[in-house]
Amino acid sequence: MSEARPDLSQILSRKVTVLGATGTVGVATLDVIRHARKTYGADAFPLQALTAQKSVDALALLAHELKPELAVIGDASLLSELREKLSGSGVRAEAGQEALIDAAKEPSDVVMAAIVGAAGLAPTLAAAERGAIITLANKECLVAAGPVFRKAMANARHKMVPVDSEHNAALQLLDGSDTAALEKITLTASGGPFRTWTMERMRSVTPEQAVAHPNWSMGAKISVDSATLMNKGLELIEAHYLFDLPLEQLDAVVHAQSVVHCLVSYTDGSQLAHLSAPDMRVPISYALGWPRRISSPARRLDLAQIGQLTFEAPDMERFPCLRLARDCLQSGGAAPTILNAANEVAVEYFLGRRIAFLGIAEIVESTLSAMSRETNGAAPASLAEVLALDAETRARAREICRAAA
Ligand code: NAD
Ligand code: MG
Numbered sequence: 001m002s003e004a005r006p007d008l009s010q011i012l013s014r015k016v017t018v019l020g021a022t023g024t025v026g027v028a029t030l031d032v033i034r035h036a037r038k039t040y041g042a043d044a045f046p047l048q049a050l051t052a053q054k055s056v057d058a059l060a061l062l063a064h065e066l067k068p069e070l071a072v073i074g075d076a077s078l079l080s081e082l083r084e085k086l087s088g089s090g091v092r093a094e095a096g097q098e099a100l101i102d103a104a105k106e107p108s109d110v111v112m113a114a115i116v117g118a119a120g121l122a123p124t125l126a127a128a129e130r131g132a133i134i135t136l137a138n139k140e141c142l143v144a145a146g147p148v149f150r151k152a153m154a155n156a157r158h159k160m161v162p163v164d165s166e167h168n169a170a171l172q173l174l175d176g177s178d179t180a181a182l183e184k185i186t187l188t189a190s191g192g193p194f195r196t197w198t199m200e201r202m203r204s205v206t207p208e209q210a211v212a213h214p215n216w217s218m219g220a221k222i223s224v225d226s227a228t229l230m231n232k233g234l235e236l237i238e239a240h241y242l243f244d245l246p247l248e249q250l251d252a253v254v255h256a257q258s259v260v261h262c263l264v265s266y267t268d269g270s271q272l273a274h275l276s277a278p279d280m281r282v283p284i285s286y287a288l289g290w291p292r293r294i295s296s297p298a299r300r301l302d303l304a305q306i307g308q309l310t311f312e313a314p315d316m317e318r319f320p321c322l323r324l325a326r327d328c329l330q331s332g333g334a335a336p337t338i339l340n341a342a343n344e345v346a347v348e349y350f351l352g353r354r355i356a357f358l359g360i361a362e363i364v365e366s367t368l369s370a371m372s373r374e375t376n377g378a379a380p381a382s383l384a385e386v387l388a389l390d391a392e393t394r395a396r397a398r399e400i401c402r403a404a405a
Contacts, residue, residue, distance in 0.1 A: 233325020
């Protein structure tokens with residue numbers, strides 16, 4: 001942020017790589033880029049690489065349309081299919097986990113980290129280490145490996161630009177303000193589909209009900225995280241690493257309309273809010289254009305039509321995942337890495353109908369206590385240590401899930 005503000009033409013000439021291009025955030029990112037090309041000219045945001053895990057058809061279609069230099073499919077068994085679909089397009093095709101990391105290393109100015117879960121760690125870190133601007137949707141990176149990313153970004157010319165709507169809103173509210181006078185950042189939470197449900201009613205929640213988010217259209221994993229409020233817990237940890245604030249200066253409030261995304265409080269008693277339609281193309285546009293603003297195809301907000309904005313304190317009894325995540329942020333060390341891995345496994349078992357919705361918090365809690373007995377509790381200091389603890393936690397969480405199923 002110390003460097004001079006680049007002019008718009010410099011920003012539009014940034015070369016972009018999208019990791020997780022076929023997901024909800026990836027698709028929204030490419031829509032922002034399409035809109036920029038229509039608005040500013042066909043050469044806006046040239047693409048270096050697009051990646052996906054299994055969606056070979058969707059990846060090939062995007063590559064034909066948007067002409068990145070490289071398309072990578074994580075599932076190595078799909079390489080020949082991808083090559084066939086891209087023959088004659090001029091787009092190189094690669095496959096496998098190493099190829100995902102190599103894609104992140106190819107020279108681009110911006111890397112949109114939009115893979116879901118800890119699978120995004122290695123490619124995103126590779127991009128951070130070579131000094132790309134990281135536009136971060138993949139919050140699990142900071143939850144599982146906050147200190148590792150912090151170290152990688154310490155000497156970076158650019159900071160990480162959050163895409164998560166609340167953190168992106170915080171960045172917008174903080175930019176240019178007197179950060180010494182910052183008192184608190186409050187993230188809003190929609191409360192998810194079960195905001196008003198009793199515990200009794202939540203016992204029989206199905207995966208279909210849990211992924212049907214009232215305001216946002218998102219991938220399955222984050223939709224379940226929103227329904228348990230684990231998402232808000234992960235976001236408190238994410239905010240801790242992004243803005244270097246302790247839990248005491250971070251807060252969450254339930255706001256069912258998802259119109260206000262974040263509130264920043266200053267020592268003079270002022271509280272600034274960021275409002276927009278619940279449309280990821282708003283924070284993505286700000287992240288791609290940062291530190292300037294670019295035109296966005298996002299929906300516009302009509303406050304008169306919305307009428308009322310409501311706020312309430314989150315209920316940690318009915319949504320224990322938020323409490324667990326707060327505890328992990330407070331205790332630090334290995335706890336956030338364990339929390340993240342245990343949650344990924346529990347969500348996978350819930351989506352596979354092998355544990356109940358309320359079982360997610362129970363599995364996470366049991367895994368946290370088992371792992372605290374079995375490990376020394378120190379924060380993993382390198383990617384290798386993070387991945388080792390992540391794998392160990394997953395194995396433990398799966399045992400606990402099988403016992404509970
Ligand atoms: P998604 O499930 O819709 O898409 C995930 C993308 O990652 C896909 O392109 C998929 O091919 C790829 N992928 C999946 N597993 C992979 C693996 N093992 N290795 C490599 N690539 C893999 O997810 P999403 O909703 O777009 O979310 C992506 C990330 O952004 C998550 O970390 C989520 O928490 C975060 N996020 C999403 C939203 C949202 O509105 N969707 C908002 C804020 C933050
Ligand atoms: Mg969010």
